[in-house]
Amino acid sequence: MPTVFVKDGRIYVAVREEELDLAEEGWEPVARVKSLAHALRLASFLADKFDYVLEWG
Numbered sequence: 001m002p003t004v005f006v007k008d009g010r011i012y013v014a015v016r017e018e019e020l021d022l023a024e025e026g027w028e029p030v031a032r033v034k035s036l037a038h039a040l041r042l043a044s045f046l047a048d049k050f051d052y053v054l055e056w057g
Contacts, residue, residue, distance in 0.1 A: 002039035
């Protein structure tokens with residue numbers, strides 16, 4: 001299940017379970033969604049709204 005994280009002006013879409021450890025590295029999870037397409041749309045919206053850099057893995 002894709003998860004959208006935020007940290008220091010960056011948004012990251014985690015698509016693999018092992019990437020969920022990002023929370024331990026200071027990333028704030030903001031949403032878990034059912035599909036990658038929905039996660040990328042949400043992350044893109046947030047990146048545009050707050051002028052953040054969008055990343056995914």
